[in-house]
Amino acid sequence: MADAPQSAAQTPAADSPAPAIDVERLREMTQTLSSDEFEGRAPATRGEELTVAYLAEQLEASGVQPGNGDSWFQNVPLVEITADPETAALSYTHRGAETPLAYGSDMVIWTKRVVPEVDVENAELVFVGYGVNAPERGWNDYEGVDMDGRIAVILVNDPDFHAGGEDGLFDGQAMTYYGRWTYKYEEAARQGAAGAIIIHDTAPAAYGWSVVESSWTGPQLDMDAADNHMGRIPVEGWVTNEAARAMFAAGGLDYEVLTAAAREPGFRAVPMNLTASAHLENSIRRQESRNVVGILPGSTRPDEYVLYTAHWDHLGHCTPAPDGDDICNGALDNATGTAGLVALAEAHAEAGPAERSIVFLAVTAEESGLLGSAYYAENPIYPLAQTAGGINMDGLNIVGRARNVVVVGYGKSELEEYLARAAQAQGRTVEPESAPERGSFFRSDHFSLARPGVPMLYAESGENLVNGGAAAGRAASEDYIENRYHGPQDEYDPNWNWDGALQDLELYYAIGRTLAESAEWPNWYEDAEFRAARDASRATAE
Structure with a gap:
């Protein structure tokens, strides 16, 4: 059985704040990944070839190492x-x-x-x-x-x-x-x-x-x-x-x-x-797609791991918009999260190795049913029993800073205690998601890792914006779902406000760094459906 984690009040804080994240590079990566040139980033297309090559290049430039031996890639066999x-x-x-x-x-x-x-x-x-x-x-x-x-x-x-x-x-x-x-x-x-x-x-x-x-x-x-x-x-x-x-x-x-x-x-x-x-x-058509993976090896316990995930894929060519545009560019979903993954790799590399290794995993085929993350969970490069926990990003906040943080699947994981401490340092409150009936917990890649027991956190900016309050945040969310989600209209906008994205990336950095410098093994709460799988997994690592 894993050791019980410390409470949020006892959890050690990271030794230093996050290195500054280059917002211009974040914008540039998002704009590139969601450009028409990348054709909507559908797996097993020219868009994938451009995407995975670009991500490997960006991860290498960030200062981390290839995450699958000497390769940046994990092949994922797919059938279309x-x-x-x-x-x-x-x-x-x-x-x-x-x-x-x-x-x-x-x-x-x-x-x-x-x-x-x-x-x-x-x-x-x-x-x-x-x-x-x-x-x-x-x-x-x-x-x-x-x-x-x-x-x-x-x-x-x-x-x-x-x-x-x-x-x-x-x-x-x-x-x-x-x-x-x-x-x-x-x-x-x-x-x-x-x-x-x-x-x-x-x-x-x-x-x-x-x-x-x-x-x-x-x-x-x-x-x-x-x-x-x-x-x-x-x-x-x-x-x-x-x-x-x-x-x-x-x-x-x-x-x-x-x-x-x-x-x-x-x-x-x-x-x-x-x-x-x-x-x-x-x-x-049978083909292989690729997960892209980088690693910052740990300094003292390199065989223990902290995981960041984001999916790089989107829908490719899709049902045309009224103007004839048939490329679902997936700018928010999930070029922003993928760019954020690379930004976090750069921040951790700049800070230097933590005690545990930190893995940066950009997965394929999320839009087809979480296939890339499911494949990694079934064929892990790094043992799941030795993975202390992970953070998933599926769309960054591009409407401004928020007073709150929302947990998708609130009340399931002891990682929420790490989140509470990091959010408090930002002056933010932690809340359950406002619409749990949407089933968002089952719709992103953290779920693939949660099923075999890895504690995974999926938290993002809430709707209570610093400028405009909850009404403005709710209006922005509803506008996106009604007018852009999974459609050609989800395109990069140079007028986006990146302050909220930076705020969240600093939060994700603090949680990941704290966990990577810790010797603790957070778990799911007793009544969570994934607790038994985690207990069994950790028992094999004792």
């Missing part, structure tokens, strides 16, 4: 499956009357099976509520129904979403992993379903239909596998809320009544009195 949009089809039938759904505007479907063609014909549609099987919570939406050959129709998020507050079988409004779309496809596969279609709804999904359309059309990446992912369900997808309501009505079902019933314990799956057929024709 692209559904032909002209032939992709999904329709439902009631009493002989077939209703086709339009690809893109009504539905988006795909398969993760590495096969050239998929056909599902006349499969019964079954509404399975939230698609949750959680015996420890006394909940099973699949109880009493055989899903073999059937298609599950599933609500997004989890049953407590509409309840609000913190109480409930699924932790109140805060999304659990049962609410995450990845879980719903995984569980449908375990149930033997022929397909799983999630009903989109903007509030519980936390993004509009345009994000579904841009993110799940075009080439879809997954880690390559010897079994060609034949354990996945044949057809996965989304339908719009409007299309779903029409489906329910066609089957003589009341959408409002059934979706309300799905929130209550004891809900049972409901046949929809419809059959559905789906067709996909795929092109398949």
Whole structure:
């Protein structure tokens, strides 16, 4: 078992403040990474070649060493499956009357099976509520129904979403992993379903239909596998809320009544009195992408590690904006975080080696399902049991300094005690995220490392801005989500205010440096779902 960490009051502070971060270099890196020349940084494209070469160059210039032997790269085997949009089809039938759904505007479907063609014909549609099987919570939406050959129709998020507050079988409004779309496809596969279609709804999904359309059309990446992912369900997808309501009505079902019933314990799956057929024709391409990794070796305990992560990838070419721009540049998401990773490498290198080694990991294919970080977690360059903890960055604050720091997944990790001390030194408060129902904890790369037990911190500026207060911060956040997130409009703006980014990078530096100079092994809190994995991992290092 790991030693218990010191409290925040006892945690040793870093010996010196962070070396000054060069904001002009931060701007320059962000502008370069999000330029049209880099084509949206999609994995396994020319954009990747430019990106990883640039990051290796920048890390070398920062003063750290290659992080994988004498290489800056960790190869990540991927398979790309692209559904032909002209032939992709999904329709439902009631009493002989077939209703086709339009690809893109009504539905988006795909398969993760590495096969050239998929056909599902006349499969019964079954509404399975939230698609949750959680015996420890006394909940099973699949109880009493055989899903073999059937298609599950599933609500997004989890049953407590509409309840609000913190109480409930699924932790109140805060999304659990049962609410995450990845879980719903995984569980449908375990149930033997022929397909799983999630009903989109903007509030519980936390993004509009345009994000579904841009993110799940075009080439879809997954880690390559010897079994060609034949354990996945044949057809996965989304339908719009409007299309779903029409489906329910066609089957003589009341959408409002059934979706309300799905929130209550004891809900049972409901046949929809419809059959559905789906067709996909795929092109398949196997390739390797790359994580980029640098290291500042430790001075006295180089075989213990502190980790910084940020994803370098974005969506590449995507659904065009009204002006015809089809490059999703990903300036905020996540050129800023990637530039911040290099800036932190430079700051730590300038300060000199800490007692522990510090690793800087820029991962691929986050936008395709956290693939690069998942690959690192399954094939770590540095032992996870010897990794004291990590900090993840997924978008820096470019709207100004904030009075608060928000923890995504608040109350899970003892790293929050390190955060509290560093934030107090900046005169900032630490708070839970304002919208835990969005499931942000499961949507960035810290989650891949948390699952095998590594304590990971994902904290960022809150909305209470020094200039303009919470109203200004909230308006900026809503504007980004509604108008730029995962779209061509997420572009570099020379008018961005970098004061908040510098404030956060100084915070991340202080936490990482403190942990790297410490002999402590922070853990997850006792009731966190990752505690058992960490205890087992650390036991192997004793």
